[in-house]
Amino acid sequence: MKALVKKHPEPGLTLEEMPIPKVGTNDVLIKIQKTAICGTDLHIYQWDKWAQKKINTPIIIGHEFMGIVENIGDGVTHYTVGDIVSGEGHITCGYCRNCRAGMRHLCHKTIGIGIDRGGAFAEYLSLPESNVWPVHKDINIDIASCFDPLGNAVHCALSYSMVAEDVLITGAGPIGCMATAICKILGARNVVVTDNNSFRLNLAKKMGADKTINITKEKIEDSFKDLRISNGFDIGLEMSGNPSALNDMIRTMYHGGKIALLGILPNDTLVKWNEIIFKGLKIKGIYGREMFDSWYKMNQLIRGGLDISPIITHKFKADDFQTAFETAESTECGKVILEWN
Numbered sequence: 001m002k003a004l005v006k007k008h009p010e011p012g013l014t015l016e017e018m019p020i021p022k023v024g025t026n027d028v029l030i031k032i033q034k035t036a037i038c039g040t041d042l043h044i045y046q047w048d049k050w051a052q053k054k055i056n057t058p059i060i061i062g063h064e065f066m067g068i069v070e071n072i073g074d075g076v077t078h079y080t081v082g083d084i085v086s087g088e089g090h091i092t093c094g095y096c097r098n099c100r101a102g103m104r105h106l107c108h109k110t111i112g113i114g115i116d117r118g119g120a121f122a123e124y125l126s127l128p129e130s131n132v133w134p135v136h137k138d139i140n141i142d143i144a145s146c147f148d149p150l151g152n153a154v155h156c157a158l159s160y161s162m163v164a165e166d167v168l169i170t171g172a173g174p175i176g177c178m179a180t181a182i183c184k185i186l187g188a189r190n191v192v193v194t195d196n197n198s199f200r201l202n203l204a205k206k207m208g209a210d211k212t213i214n215i216t217k218e219k220i221e222d223s224f225k226d227l228r229i230s231n232g233f234d235i236g237l238e239m240s241g242n243p244s245a246l247n248d249m250i251r252t253m254y255h256g257g258k259i260a261l262l263g264i265l266p267n268d269t270l271v272k273w274n275e276i277i278f279k280g281l282k283i284k285g286i287y288g289r290e291m292f293d294s295w296y297k298m299n300q301l302i303r304g305g306l307d308i309s310p311i312i313t314h315k316f317k318a319d320d321f322q323t324a325f326e327t328a329e330s331t332e333c334g335k336v337i338l339e340w341n
């Protein structure tokens with residue numbers, strides 16, 4: 001099969017001929033139709049410090065996908081050939097305290113497809129049945145290929161009650177933009193989105209942001225009067241991974257405010273701890289999606305009218321992966337999709 005591979009420990013990717021993965025007793029073999037490029041894939045493509053430490057070559061990369069069931073292991077009970085599916089890329093142990101308590105997203109032994117084992121940027125992917133997610137026939141298959149990042153946005157946005165709250169989202173990347181639309185549908189009063197990239201702020205506007213702020217030109221607080229925000233934000237979703245965005249957030253939160261941290265901040269990030277303490281802020285780290293409540297909720301949110309389609313800005317054939325990765329790298333994009341059929 002054709003697969004996008006990090007062959008050697010160096011920048012770049014190559015399209016290679018690879019063996020079709022084995023289908024174990026409880027595995028589902030998926031014929032991949034569409035995949036979406038994530039920041040993690042870019043790190044691996046660029047071969048940055050994180051990738052050098054984390055990735056063992058050769059490996060098929062990618063973890064955002066949808067496809068059609070091609071074959072099933074003897075023990076598979078819930079899927080048949082021809083089903084349209086996506087899937088959770090975090091494979092959990094099933095036996096640790098959190099897995100057994102039904103909180104698989106908190107498993108401390110999680111293995112990631114396209115990172116720790118073969119990924120989805122290929123013509124076929126073999127995945128344990130318990131990680132496969134059925135795609136409802138009402139759902140557009142481009143959107144289904146973005147379930148993984150959409151699930152991250154859903155996990156963050158559903159962490160706190162949104163009704164009538166003023167929400168700050170720092171970072172108008174694909175996940176920040178998707179979270180914008182989710183917060184609005186959940187009843188947030190104001191959703192304010194910051195970035196330094198005007199292409200992405202326009203996307204956030206399309207996704208329903210009440211106000212977008214280019215932090216290189218405007219101060220967040222200057223919007224409070226127009227938006228009738230008295231004392232600051234009730235909820236903050238940090239989706240940039242930039243320390244200065246986190247500090248903007250802490251500064252503009254109202255007392256008792258609640259923050260979800262999705263963006264992966266550098267370990268040496270400095271914050272004004274006294275503001276967190278004296279304002280009594282609550283901070284929650286978010287990793288991946290709740291298995292599988294985030295999946296259920298995003299499914300039903302979309303079926304109920306959540307529209308994230310503006311986030312898909314580019315589609316390329318898998319053979320044109322080089323252009324696709326350059327487009328994703330340019331940041332003048334939302335989600336970039338690779339087509340395998």
Ligand code: NAD
Nearest residue numbers: 171173174175194195239240241242245262263264287288
């Ligand atoms: P992205 O990198 O495409 O988007 C981040 C956005 O933040 C960019 O548009 C960038 O211009 C903007 N930004 C940079 N500095 C800023 C600042 N000071 N203020 C406001 N915005 C700023 O990423 P994405 O795919 O949308 O993902 C969002 C974040 O979540 C990334 O940091 C990513 O690594 C992280 N992530 C975490 C998880 C998890 O499980 N915790 C999963 C996926 C992604």
Ligand code: ZN
Nearest residue numbers: 093096099107
């Ligand atoms: Zn576990």
